[in-house]
Amino acid sequence: MKKQFFKECQAxxxxxxxxxxxxxxxxxxxxxxxxxxxxxxEGVYLDTDELESKIYDIEDMIDGMDNRIRxxxxxxxxxxxxxxxxLLPKYKNRLQIQAKALARLEMYCANLKTYR
Numbered sequence: 001m002k003k004q005f006f007k008e009c010q011a012x013x014x015x016x017x018x019x020x021x022x023x024x025x026x027x028x029x030x031x032x033x034x035x036x037x038x039x040x041x042e043g044v045y046l047d048t049d050e051l052e053s054k055i056y057d058i059e060d061m062i063d064g065m066d067n068r069i070r071x072x073x074x075x076x077x078x079x080x081x082x083x084x085x086x087l088l089p090k091y092k093n094r095l096q097i098q099a100k101a102l103a104r105l106e107m108y109c110a111n112l113k114t115y116r
Contacts, residue, residue: 004050005046005047005050005051005054005115006044006045006046006047007044007045007047008043008044009036009038009039009042009043009044009045010038011036011037011038011039012036012038012039012043014043014044015036015043016035016036016039016041016042016043017033017034017035017036017041018033018034018035018036019031019032019033020032020033020034046115048116051112051115051116054112055109055112055113058105058108058109058112059109061105062102062105062106062109065098065101065102065105066102068098069095069098069099069102072091072094072095072098073095075091076088076091076092076095079091
């Protein structure tokens with residue numbers, strides 16, 4: 001999962017070092033190696049646009065799951081008032097599944113926010 005947010009540095013082609021040659025004939029024995037400033041010598045950098053887009057999508061899914069839980073809870077109340085007791089276990093099970101899904105989404109979102 002973490003790898004999808006890291007991109008290869010274009011300045012150093014993923015090596016973490018830049019070769020500079022200031023001689024008139026570009027003699028390869030005179031190459032000087034410097035740490036890449038773009039990626040701090042790591043060869044990869046964090047793609048913050050992709051990360052923020054993913055966090056936005058997950059937060060939108062969390063809002064949708066909140067709405068589903070609210071609707072299911074209201075349905076359970078309506079069923080118990082209308083004496084449809086045979087349907088209550090089905091909707092209670094559905095509510096438990098939705099609560100687990102919400103917890104997983106919130107955990108995933110919190111995990112993504114640690115990369116900021």
